[in-house]
Amino acid sequence: MATKNIELILKTLPENPGVYQFYDKNVKLLYVGKAKNLKKRVNSYFTKSHDSRRIEVMVKKITDIKHIVVNSEADALLLENNLIKTRHPRFNVMLRDDKTYPWLCIKNERFPRVFLTRRVIKDGSEYYGPFPSLKTVKTLLGLIKGLYQIRTCKYDLAEDKIKAGKYKVCLEYHLGNCLGPCEAYQTEENYNKQIESVRQIVKGNFKNSLKTFKQQMKDKAENLQFEEAEKIKQKIESLERYQSKSTVVNPKISDVDVFSIVSDESFGYVNFLQIVHGAIIRSHTIEIKKKLEEDDKTLLELGIIEIRQRFESQSKEIYVPFEVDLGEDVQVVVPKLGDKKALVDLSQRNAKYFRMERFKTMKIVDPERHTKRLMAQMKEDLRLPNEPRHIECFDNSNIQGSNPVAACVVFKNGKPSKKDYRKFNIKTVDGPDDFASMEEVVYRRYRRLLEEDETLPQLIVIDGGKGQLSSAVKALEKLDLRGKISIIGIAKRLEEIYFPGDSIPLYLDKKSESLKIIQQLRNEAHRFGITFHRQKRSKQAIETELERIKGIGQKTALNLLKEFRSVKRIKNAERSQLSKIVGQAKAKIIKDYFSKN
Incomplete structure (x- = not known):
């Protein structure tokens, strides 16, 4: 059975994708899980019996529940993995091994290769991911291979080695999957244009690639090269069909703290996301009660100092929605675009959800506080x-x-x-x-x-x-x-x-x-x-001639109209028929009235 504290938390959980965390009475993390709908998933632990003894034991130990809201179920999966790897919850066993999620690598080399990997090596290569599944990366690689001629060999294509004729083209060249940079059949400039298009596709930007292919198709058609135009058309259709919406994390964003704030007339809510190697490993929101009419800048500065001290953060870079003063030891960044801005937006979403949950809680356990806040706002x-x-x-x-x-x-x-x-x-x-x-x-x-x-x-x-x-x-x-x-x-x-x-x-x-x-x-x-x-x-509609008869009220008139459908039929009805509906006395009154009028 859930305690009163747990029952309250269950009522205020959002119906959004995210990750939930169960804690015991000693504030030790018991379990991390992901959910498409946080409210439904977490409630299921407390509203049904479980076949697993392990789950029963865990549920009995739960005294607190925390959660992090994310954009999608795929993001929840990735965040769950990060939290399990860094926090090692007692009841999580599936993801404690050394397996990691797949990344897509653009190798730091001349004529870069594009391939799948599970290891992120700091050698200057570009890594995109992690992706929620191997299938997603393979689908993306298949798309790239169908659109561009990217080499798959592991040759060191240094300029002097190519000039020396050290390599010969392979079967991939003869199949049309590679343009033969190993024998200088393709220039480095041309190859790098393809790599730049690959970067844009991996980031979800198809606009430039589609524009280029459409122009190529038009040029081929005008030159009567219809077979080539058809091949390019197929590439355009492949791009347009590709529907992968997985959010990728930029591994270059490392050891960064992200803060945001939402506020009302009485409180400020500061959210903190801790980013390590491009992944979220912690989310925490605090509530700051206003004593005077402090602005968001003042509250955010107070919140950042409090949270960084509490979690002993040593990060030298902070992302925030607006400028704050934190001294010279920390670099404050206000992102406007890209992955950094997306992280600030995500932090703000978590702050907003925390605020919404506090309102729900106030309505349940402290309705007077909720009323005071609402009246002050009005x-x-x-x-x-x-x-x-x-x-x-x-x-x-x-x-x-x-x-x-x-x-x-x-x-x-x-x-x-x-x-x-x-x-x-x-x-x-x-x-x-x-x-x-x-x-x-x-x-x-x-x-x-x-x-x-x-x-x-x-x-x-x-x-x-x-x-x-x-x-x-x-x-x-x-x-x-x-x-x-x-x-x-x-x-x-x-x-x-x-x-x-x-x-x-x-x-x-x-x-x-x-x-x-x-x-x-x-x-x-x-x-x-x-x-x-x-x-x-x-009432006006049922005021008929019947109600003008002394002794016949509205209810009697309604009963007669329901039975006979019209005043004319009532007037022509036998006294015995009327008696069955209204009794002998009223039947006599009605017949006497109509006989005189």
């Missing part, structure tokens, strides 16, 4: 003098002026307070006049609250633009409440927020929690108003 976003703990929202409902009604919904501490909802029949307005209707209901609502000495809201939300807002403000002015209650309007088209006397609307971020609360208020008012409006229309 106060800031909407420029309010006070936190909007009590909000009321108004909406009008009518169809071409028929049955005009209005609704008022109430939110307290960011949640609906349904016992305080109110609905209004429009009494003083004739026809479809939304502006006048809004003025009437706002006036009636707050006149009554004042008469009954009830608590007034800190914020009023009007469903509508400048017109409806102006009408509501008029009502507040009549009650001498203008300036005592904050009031805004929300227009449906672009979700603009309007303030009294300001013609320029406020546009909140579409992901803003403040906007989501306002939208929820507006939608709830609309739902409540529409429901009331439908009820009125339905």
